[in-house]
Amino acid sequence: MVTFQEIIRRLDEYWAAQGCAILQGYDVEVGAGTMHPATTLRCLGPESWNVAYVQPSRRPADGRYTRNPMRNQRYYQYQVVMKPSPDNIVDLYMESLNAIGFDTKKNDIRLVEDDWESQAAGAAGVGWEVWVDGTEVTQFTFFQQMGGYDCDPVCAEITYGPERLCLMLNNQNSFWTDLQWNEAMSYKDTEYDLEMQHNVYNFEVASTEMLLQVFDLYEAESKRVIETPVFWDEELDILTTREASEKKGALVYPALDLALKCSHIFNILDARGAISVTERAAYINRIRGRIRACCGKYLEKFKVSAPAS
């Protein structure tokens, strides 16, 4: 039997060997590893960027009070980003399946067309779902756009679902009765109470009135922060709100955190059914506006500035 932490350890080891820095998950609630700034921001711009990390991800609407054996509102994604996408990235990925315990000569592995889009992030990519014997185990995407900006060069994003990989490798059926975190502790031991309580909170207890207000506040704050002028103090080598020099910066990361807050709040409201179909599009547009602003400011740092006279 392979444990949940063992799967993650094998993925870390494999991708580290391919030159990826093993980062940690981001500390703001996100719906997917894509919203970690290590992907959202770093997929933009000309620099090369090779990282992998586990991202705890929250999707309130997917909560099933633990009664569905393979779905929960907080779960883990294993995310790999390589920019520019290496020519042999598909081959590298296939080897990772062997590294975690599949056998590409025994399992039937397929790349099935599946393009990815996130309206809230203004992001789009082209790629596949990877199937192992008919089960989707990975989303494999060549990012084309983020925040409405073209990705150039293009990165490959590989997202695994480690819980499901683990069940498949062990021929098990449920997160809650079968999955072991390590030899001593089960996934249920570590996750069950959190999952159950968040289900009740998301679906029954969360104050929609408060959340609607907080959405507005975070949105306004994200806007204020991204528009706040900051400058490099060349002498102290720090960023400051003082007009220390002509060299401008921007508070991209704080503004993105605030935009991510909006996104998560929206997801809870959506799970509660508190947002109608037409309002939905308007909220998604508002989130996209904030993320786009962050991406735009982030990209400014790569613009060639006019040579000083």
Place this chain on the structure above:
Amino acid sequence: MPQLLLELGMEELPASFVERSFQQLLGEVISRLDEEAISYGVGEAIGTPRRLIIRVENVSDTQPDRTAQVRGPALKAAYAEDGSPTKALEGFCRGQGVSLDSLSKDETYVWATKLTPGKPTIEVLPAVLEEAIRALTFDKSMRWGANRMRFARPIRWILASFGGMHVPFSVETVSSGLKSVGHRFNSPESFEASNWDALVAELRSRQVEPDPEIRRNRILEGAQKMATGTPELTEALVEENVYLTEWPDALEGEFKSEYLSLPEPVLVTAMARHERFFPVRNPAGKITNRFISIRNGGEVSTVSRGNAWVLNARFNDAKFFFDEDSHFSMDDFLARTDRMLFQEKLGSVRKRADRLSSLAGLLSNGNEDAKRAGLYMKADLSTGLVSELASLQGIIGGEYARRAGWSDDIVHAISVQYHPERAENDIARSVIAADQLDKLAGYLGLGLAPSGSSDPYGLRRAATVLIELAWNWPSTQSWLPSFRKALAQFEGIALDCEAAESSLGELFAGRYKALVSDARYDLLEAAMLEQDREELLNPNAVRARLAALQLGAQDPALVQAATRPLNIVAAAKSKGISIGSLNEADLDSASGSDLANAARNLVARSSPEELIEQIRNLVPAINGFFDTTMVMVDDLKVRDARLALLDFVGQKLLLAGDWTKVVIE
């Protein structure tokens, strides 16, 4: 003569792209050979998700010499008065590389005959092949790595051979060679091949069947051989599997029989749509817990176990919702739609249910089952199973109505709401019509008519459903009165009824054109009677008129005669003359009285053949009248009586359509 062979290797293409792409690749290569004047023989194209392969036989190994006439300076500028060449002419000759004595002249210019010697084909091919690859177009393309190029998926290798010789070129970072690779997992090492037969034979020995037709047969035969029952080999799904595999092999699997308690459409959707498996039916036609999957690699036992695992997981997921839903009644589901919005201004899905019920009642002469089906037809929107499997809306509602013990008619009506062609009785048709009419009334009443290519609410589809419903249900009259009833259901919601009716007319006109695209345009225009909204919104009448006009239009004399009364009345009306009703006393024309009698005998709504026959019989009377009688006479009383007669005749002629729109060929 040599064979040209090209294999383009890529990461897996979307299944629906493969066939179009290898066909296009062959076409692009051939059109460029034509441009280069290089002769060739037969061509062939095949492929898999990972490779497009083409061959062109008997390609000439040299390009023929080509000559072209190049215009030089005008005669006046080319020669001095003494006839000696000017500097301009000498310069032209140098530039073109021709001698002075090879020039020819016409009345104004000097011409050089320029010879372009043919190159060896092997030198022309690199550009031909590279451009052909770059010319491929896809429904959706992408960039990868640091490349600028857009393509369906990243290119990995190119094999290019001409008579066994390597044709060297590059596309972005990939250089051509004489190497290919086999099956992604079973035979990934590269090998060399420089002609079609060798490549195909090598690929087959490396678990790649490059020919889609052979893969298709293998899938069909394998599925039939393996299945314990009858596999449901729908064409689209077979096709998809052909292009999802390089080395297809059918195997039968089995899921837990407890899931057979799920509704059949749920089982079929999970197998066929989500997993691309073929469901297997028993001799009685019922779904069994067997399925056929088409593997592309791996070991049978491992793949089979994995396939069963994923289906069991999917069915377990569906069963969870199915069982959850079983704790609730249809009334509970209906009540929950109160929280679901149909449209911001049009209110909730629950409110809509009341409108659908009463409208279905009005359309079915008060049938109680129709009212009930209308009330509950959208209730399944609030079920767990539909939230998971949205494509089964309606079908799930029907299943749950059956589970609740409701009548077959109600179950049927709810189940077929998205499939008008499957409607078997008037109850189902009333319910389907109510759904479409309510949607059209609400959205068009709010001014949300579709424009251009954008139809976000599916209103064109709704109009199509109403038209086809009427065609399959010949007793249907004009939809206009029903549409007005639908508009009237929106109590307390401000709708612009006149604008809605007008938009509906435009929608119908557009739909007729799309639905009977093989009919003559002028005849369809004539048959629609667009100015008469009630007639325009009556699909059966439009169709009958179109049939009559198609018969009548074959007889130009008939069209001419039928057009005259309509034209004269229209001209009079445009001058502001008001047309009264038939008044034979003041006609003062014997042939006019004959015409009145003949027209009176024409009875409405017979078959198209009979109608045209009757109009044909009217022709001598129409011509007789015009031959003997002047219409626009000074005596206004007589004039008006004659116009009234023509209007009376015109109304009869309009039973077949507006003849003035018919073009005489």
